[in-house]
Amino acid sequence: MRDLLRALYPACSVELLGMTTRGDQILDRPLAKVGGKGLFVKELETALLDGSADLAVHSMKDVPMQMEPEFALVAIGPREVPLDAFVSSKYASLDDLPPGAVVGTSSLRREAQLHARYPYLAVTPLRGNLDTRLRKLDEGQFDAIILAAAGLKRLGLGARIRSVLPAADSLPAAGQGALGIEALSSRPEVAAWVAPLNDPTTAACVRAERAVSRALAGSCEVPLGAYAEMQGGQVFLRGFVASPDGTRMARAELTGNGTDPEALGLQLADELRCQGASEILASLGS
Numbered sequence: 001m002r003d004l005l006r007a008l009y010p011a012c013s014v015e016l017l018g019m020t021t022r023g024d025q026i027l028d029r030p031l032a033k034v035g036g037k038g039l040f041v042k043e044l045e046t047a048l049l050d051g052s053a054d055l056a057v058h059s060m061k062d063v064p065m066q067m068e069p070e071f072a073l074v075a076i077g078p079r080e081v082p083l084d085a086f087v088s089s090k091y092a093s094l095d096d097l098p099p100g101a102v103v104g105t106s107s108l109r110r111e112a113q114l115h116a117r118y119p120y121l122a123v124t125p126l127r128g129n130l131d132t133r134l135r136k137l138d139e140g141q142f143d144a145i146i147l148a149a150a151g152l153k154r155l156g157l158g159a160r161i162r163s164v165l166p167a168a169d170s171l172p173a174a175g176q177g178a179l180g181i182e183a184l185s186s187r188p189e190v191a192a193w194v195a196p197l198n199d200p201t202t203a204a205c206v207r208a209e210r211a212v213s214r215a216l217a218g219s220c221e222v223p224l225g226a227y228a229e230m231q232g233g234q235v236f237l238r239g240f241v242a243s244p245d246g247t248r249m250a251r252a253e254l255t256g257n258g259t260d261p262e263a264l265g266l267q268l269a270d271e272l273r274c275q276g277a278s279e280i281l282a283s284l285g286s
Contacts, residue, residue, distance in 0.1 A: 001057045001077070001179065004197055017053050041182075045071060048184050055190065056182040060175025060206055061148070063182070065214035074191040075181040075198040076206050080150035082177030082227065084110060084170040085161040087137060087152075088144035093163045097121055101143040104136065108244055110146050112223035113170050115246030130155060146170070150177040171225030171240055174209035178202050201230045204258045211265025212239045216277060222284060226268075228261070235261060239268050241277040243284070250275035 005014045041063060044056035048071070060076065067073070091097055097118070104126030105111055114123050126133055126145055130152070137145050149164050181197065183190040205228035212226040223246075226239040235258040242249040252271035256264040269277075 001055075001181065001197070004077075005194070008196055009193070017047060045182070048182070054183065054187075055194065058180050058182060059148075059151075060178040060180045060210075061173040063175065063180055065174075065210055070185055071182055072185045072191065073180050074183045075194045076203040077179045077181070077197055078199040079202040079205070080153055080177045081164065082172050083149050083167060084165045084172060085147050085149035085152055086144060086163045086165055087134070087147055087160050088162050089138060091144055091162070094118060094121075094144070094165070094169075097143060102141075104133070104142040104145040106133075107146075107173070108221070108223040109173055109225050110170060112242035112244055112246045112249070113225070113240075114146070115244075116242065116249055117169060117246075119246070130157065134160065148172075148176055167227050167238065171238060172227045174213040174224075174226040175206045176227075178206050180206075201258075204228075204235060204261045205230060208235055208237050208258075208261035208265040208268075209239075211262040212237070212269050212272070215266050215269035216241060216272065216281065222281065226265070228264075230258060231255070234258065235264055237264055237268050239272055241272055241280050243280055248276070248280050248283075250277040250280060 002014050002016055041056070041058055044053070044058070047053035048056055063073070086094055097103070099120040100122055102122045102124055103114060104124055105114070106126050111123050114121060126136065126142065128136070130147070133145055133147065136142060146165070149161060152158055152161055181194050208228040209226035213224055216222070216224060223242040223244055224240065226237070228235050228237040234255050236253070236255045238253040240249055240251045250272050252268055252275055254264070254268055254271065256267065
């Protein structure tokens with residue numbers, strides 16, 4: 001984003017304010033137990049409020065579905081590969097893993113889908129930054145790990161990907177693979193500055209996905225996936241809600257006009273409720 005802004009405004013100084021969030025610091029417990037996705041944005045929002053930063057850049061899958069009114073998402077950039085990646089030193093794919101193989105993931109969404117499709121695998125929590133997760137794999141603590149393909153590719157680690165999991169096997173999280181720019185709602189001039197960085201296709205898909213998750217109280221405590229693709233001017237939207245052990249799962253999909261992605265997301269959420277999502281959510285206390 002810094003380089004894109006510099007290209008847009010070569011006369012302006014664009015500086016990075018490096019920050020470590022609580023989500024990066026708390027590594028001994030699952031995110032669902034320590035506050036969820038909001039742990040990755042709070043410190044950045046504080047920097048916006050105190051004026052030390054004009055913009056905050058987030059992975060959209062880490063942005064809470066309900067934002068405080070003083071903040072606004074002012075642009076969503078082009079999407080990197082939005083799918084999950086299979087990473088292993090020993091095996092080429094999930095299908096190659098033998099019974100009892102240990103698979104690491106930090107996501108209840110991934111965990112539920114793994115349990116449903118591969119009930120014979122041992123799925124265990126995996127926390128830490130990307131280097132730490134890969135080191136644990138290389139040390140033999142896991143037979144394989146599942147990560148977001150976008151994160152690996154953006155950090156120049158795409159060669160570690162043994163295979164990319166199709167959405168039919170591992171539906172991504174809402175917003176996965178997309179970067180969003182956040183600013184204060186009280187600063188419309190900032191929104192105007194970054195408007196050229198907004199990718200309309202990605203923004204429509206991400207807005208539809210987030211509407212599904214928001215309507216169903218999606219959080220780190222709910223195994224929920226939502227993924228939209230633009231096909232011939234129409235948005236093809238898929239979603240699921242599951243129990244963490246993968247034994248109960250509601251799935252739905254639909255295609256609709258991309259001019260009102262939030263309405264499409266709400267429609268899919270209603271369909272998921274008809275397929276049993278409400279009962280699953282009630283059992284999870286959501």
